[in-house]
Amino acid sequence: MQAPDRPVTAGARLRDAVIAARGPRPRHNGCRAAATGRTARRRPLPAAAVAATLSLAGAPAAAGSLPDEPAGAAGRAASVAACPGQPPGYMALPGTQTCLKIDGLVYYEFWLYGSNAASGQPGWYSADQNGISSYVRGDVRLHSVSDTEYGPLTSFIELRMSLQSQLVPSVMTDTWQLYHGLLNWNGITAGRTQSMFDYFTGSTYASLYEPAWSDTKTNLLAYTYTFGASGFSLTGSMEDSSYRDLGIINAPGFAAGTATGYAGQQLPDFVGALAYTAGWGSAQVSAASHLVNTFLGTGGTGDYAAKTGWATAGGVTLNLPHLGTGDSLTLQGAYGVGALNYIATNPIDNSTLPGGADAVIATGAAGGRQLQLSRAWSVSGGITHNWSPQWQSNINVSYLDVGQLGPADNFSNVDIQASHIFFPVNNLQFGVEVEYKRIQPQTGALGNALVGLLHIERDF
Numbered sequence: 001m002q003a004p005d006r007p008v009t010a011g012a013r014l015r016d017a018v019i020a021a022r023g024p025r026p027r028h029n030g031c032r033a034a035a036t037g038r039t040a041r042r043r044p045l046p047a048a049a050v051a052a053t054l055s056l057a058g059a060p061a062a063a064g065s066l067p068d069e070p071a072g073a074a075g076r077a078a079s080v081a082a083c084p085g086q087p088p089g090y091m092a093l094p095g096t097q098t099c100l101k102i103d104g105l106v107y108y109e110f111w112l113y114g115s116n117a118a119s120g121q122p123g124w125y126s127a128d129q130n131g132i133s134s135y136v137r138g139d140v141r142l143h144s145v146s147d148t149e150y151g152p153l154t155s156f157i158e159l160r161m162s163l164q165s166q167l168v169p170s171v172m173t174d175t176w177q178l179y180h181g182l183l184n185w186n187g188i189t190a191g192r193t194q195s196m197f198d199y200f201t202g203s204t205y206a207s208l209y210e211p212a213w214s215d216t217k218t219n220l221l222a223y224t225y226t227f228g229a230s231g232f233s234l235t236g237s238m239e240d241s242s243y244r245d246l247g248i249i250n251a252p253g254f255a256a257g258t259a260t261g262y263a264g265q266q267l268p269d270f271v272g273a274l275a276y277t278a279g280w281g282s283a284q285v286s287a288a289s290h291l292v293n294t295f296l297g298t299g300g301t302g303d304y305a306a307k308t309g310w311a312t313a314g315g316v317t318l319n320l321p322h323l324g325t326g327d328s329l330t331l332q333g334a335y336g337v338g339a340l341n342y343i344a345t346n347p348i349d350n351s352t353l354p355g356g357a358d359a360v361i362a363t364g365a366a367g368g369r370q371l372q373l374s375r376a377w378s379v380s381g382g383i384t385h386n387w388s389p390q391w392q393s394n395i396n397v398s399y400l401d402v403g404q405l406g407p408a409d410n411f412s413n414v415d416i417q418a419s420h421i422f423f424p425v426n427n428l429q430f431g432v433e434v435e436y437k438r439i440q441p442q443t444g445a446l447g448n449a450l451v452g453l454l455h456i457e458r459d460f
Contacts, residue, residue: 101143107457109135119447133165196237199315200330203394204417209437211398211415212344212378218243237271244341250361263293283316290339296369305371309338324386331381338373414438431455
């Protein structure tokens with residue numbers, strides 16, 4: 001549980017409750033990320049973090065690096081002590097006012113596909129498509145907290161390393177990514193973390209096909225005001241818009257998947273969220289703006305055009321203790337214009353396009369080219385049931401409708417996911433999951449995308 005390091009919103013509390021109930025939920029970007037082939041830059045750990053890690057692990061330090069540390073195991077125990085007032089796992093860094101906790105996970109997944117050709121997704125329908133693939137991921141997380149005269153100063157860093165089969169045969173992709181990197185102080189949150197727009201982001205593994213809701217990590221600067229003990233909080237956030245740019249149809253590079261078609265970034269996305277948490281559960285309403293800009297010229301230059309897109313969403317979570325400890329039901333909906341990524345993180349149209357789009361460059365009645373924003377809405381939900389401390393089941397469903405892009409590009413998605421997880425001992429899980437996505441273009445064949453997976457995870 002990452003409670004002290006995340007901004008206190010209903011969405012964050014909900015995610016922490018899910019993590020507390022069944023451990024961190026593995027996630028990666030699935031088909032769209034694999035199809036683009038983009039990888040994050042490799043970033044070495046800071047020397048101070050490496051030194052702290054070695055010290056906490058009991059590894060010998062270089063001569064003279066810690067001159068005041070007593071020798072031997074007893075000395076290490078004396079110099080690295082638990083932090084009073086902090087959750088278990090936090091250790092005091094010698095000679096500082098900072099407490100540090102290191103945790104993480106490693107997991108393996110085996111995927112078996114069953115999609116048809118119309119879906120454009122992996123399947124056994126063609127010898128040039130993968131029928132199986134695998135994915136391995138390891139995360140290392142660093143939590144820190146320091147007391148100040150104006151309240152605790154916290155930070156959170158999560159480094160993610162992965163190796164996965166690509167969607168084309170005989171290709172493997174390895175990545176090193178700064179998945180989280182943020183600080184929090186007196187309601188101020190700055191860095192890379194979950195968008196403040198997001199609420200429920202699922203309880204299944206969602207390893208390949210994510211249901212229709214917003215689930216985006218982004219660079220942001222936010223402030224959260226908590227209304228005392230009322231359970232209400234209000235958040236305003238300025239977020240990097242490029243993480244939300246899905247694309248503009250008929251703009252250069254979009255159809256080929258080499259560019260989004262956007263012009264230069266001119267404004268951040270502005271996000272607001274009102275959240276409420278009580279003993280029965282939680283709720284949140286949120287809204288966001290998103291600038292859609294491009295060049296209408298056929299060569300990607302000239303005739304600059306820009307329109308402001310927007311999105312709004314609302315959700316509620318009900319705790320169901322009468323069914324089982326940690327059981328819950330969540331329902332949410334979203335609507336947006338020119339801001340599809342706020343409505344669905346993983347929309348899939350058909351094999352001829354990279355996915356959904358925020359807008360289209362269309363030809364008007366007078367023959368000129370004009371920018372037309374997409375319209376999208378979604379409804380989604382999820383339920384978690386704990387049969388016992390060792391067994392858990394999760395079901396997530398959603399419906400997405402995308403329109404105003406033209407008959408050839410309008411489409412809908414239906415997502416259904418079900419997982420069943422076994423926890424034989426603490427911090428170990430074996431899970432199986434089935435993920436189905438129905439891809440229905442307004443014109444064209446119905447696509448059925450299906451994957452079954454085995455998941456084995458160890459948390460530490």
